[in-house]
Amino acid sequence: METLVFGLLNGVSYGLLLFMLSSGLTLIFSMMGVLNFAHASFYMLGAYFAFTISGSSSFWVALFIAPVLVGLVGAVVERYGLRKVHPNGHVAELLFTFGLAYLIEEVVKIVYGKTAVDYRIPELLNFSAFQVYGASFPAYRLFIIVIAVGMLIGLWFLLKRTRAGLIIQAALTHPHMVGHLGHNVPLIFMMVFGIGCALAGLAGVMAGNIFVTDPAMAVQMGPIVFVVVVVGGIGSLEGAFVASLVIGLLQNLAVGINASFADIFGFLGLTEMSEVGSINISSLAPVLPFLLLVLILIFRPQGLMGEKEL
Amino acid sequence: MSDQSTYQRLAPSRGQKFTQRTLPFIILAAILLAIPMTGPSRTFYTIAHQMGINVVFALSYNMILGKGGLLSFGHAVYFGLGGYLAVHAMGWIEDEVGIWGSIPVFFLPVVGFVGGALAGALIGWPSTRKAGTTFAMISLGVAELIFAAAFMFDSFFGGEQGISGDRMNGIELFGLSMGPIAEVYWFIAFWMFVGILGMWAFTRTPLGKLSEATRDNAQRVQFIGYNPQRVRYMVFIFAGGFAGLAGGMAAVNYEIFTPDALSLIPSGLVLIMAYVGGITYFVGPIFGAILLTYMQSMLSDFTEAWLLYLGVLFIAIVMYAPRGIAGIVFGFIDGIRGSESGIYIKHWALNLLGILLMLIGLIILVEVSVRWSNGYGDIYEPFGMHLSHTNPLTWFLFLVASVAGIALSLFVKKQKEATA
Incomplete structure (x- = not known):
């Protein structure tokens, strides 16, 4: 029961972090058709920027400034990089962001060194929020949940309830028409790319201090974010939300299960001694998202909430 | 004028056929034969072998990216699985398991080819149903899945330290004991030549032509009565096979395979090799493989930031020269003419x-x-x-x-x- 409750709580906070990342990716993809391979690199930049800023001022300043900076970097990348590659097609754009991921990682290694930096949870939030079954739940994880939900509401409000959101939504489906109405569509694209990157940066600010802030964090997170986007249905924000939570819960609950295949499939004659039998469910946790991806693609290629099959 | 005569007028002449098709292979063979006569050093052999392996690997990747239009982030999976099978076969030859005792180590790349093709047939079935971005994502997911699974099945993948073998066993072929590096050279040169020839021949087959047609317009291919999914699937199997061939070459050359060989890093590197070389030309990936292998082994001695230069080179190619080095070279030749x-x-x-x-x-x-x-x-x-x-x-x-x-x-x- 204890592991279940903790698995659920951690799963939700991790899932919401994943959603922060994947919402930006989904927005960018559904608008520009670009699957931003460097998205997790912007997440990493967010963590590093926050480390620098919180070192010279405080975490609270970093919480606002770092995502804005990452968003600006993203906007510059769109304006001077992606826009140039755009005429060469989507594969060229994907490859551009692929190269960018290499570049960002190497630059981060030069500027911040190859080892992890000491980016810490702010003192103010470094206490336990509540106790469940004698174990404490850190307040910072609760804070992540609050920020993520706040961001979710903010994003929803921006897209569905403001004039700017209306124009963005229109530009998603009918860019030419929106252009003819006198809106600057390339500028909208640049802003959406910037906002998407800023969301990734925000996730980095939040996650860098509970995980590790090192040059490998982008490579670790990147593939999982893609899984979220594909499983949720490419281009669907709601789908990305559901998929983030599912994957967050799946991974965190699996870690807590201390059983092997032999325990579960023992009735089939599988023993601890055999190789398959000795695989532990908890060690399977990192593989689960990818397993889910393959299963989804075989049985429901449009993703959980995707409307069209890609 | 009938259609037949128009075709004959447009068809390349005998001389053109010779200079464009036969001559390059004769030159390649001559170069491969001439290299050992110059008395190269051990370092040269080491790098040359790696180049040979990467040339075949990059060309196999271009079968799906350049000719098939499928962007894969997990091509090293087929290289790795083919190579692993070859390393295991090397062990069976040593132990003379069953008929393996009578098979020379020289033919291990064939085992690699079979391994890679089988892996391609298995993984390609769900993944080649879609092209474009979806395919790219599936390839990434599958690569991660297999890489993670590699650490769970130690009997096949050997865990962190991998599986190693000894190439100096079994029957000697062509008087090659495969011991000294100069003898391994003939092995690498032979299979590289076979690989290049095989993949070039593939582009001339109806399937190779259909693969290009599917890349350009899948709907039209369907119109004339072919199933684009099936075309993609079959091309994918062949590409996996040739990647496995390269894996088999690597297995004999290095005598060891570790799970790192199927991770995302070599997959990314082969993508960069093929693209930097130029995916619209058959020879492009050969240029790319040679340049990148050279950079990897030479530049990394001079500077620790060589990956940064690689990233800059790749982005510069994507932005300013999408046809790669081959495009620059052939563009230059056209320009001065x-x-x-x-x-x-x-x-x-x-x-x-x-x-x-x-x-x-x-x-x-x-x-x-x-x-x-x-x-x-x-x-x-x-x-x-x-x-x-x-x-x-x-x-x-x-x-x-x-x-x-x-x-x-x-x-x-x-x-x-x-x-x-």
């Missing part, structure tokens, strides 16, 4: 100068920063100059080189627009 070759050469030379200046600026910036970042007090000293990060000369040189390079490139661009 063209009517305004004088102007062309002038622009080309100015552009080259601009790129070189920008490169100098980049190198100064990167090398100085790397040394500053390491904090060992190392100082970048090219040509006896003392370039530390506090030295104003460093920043002066960096600024002058970059600004001059950018200005020159912009100038050439304007000139070109003016003449065009």
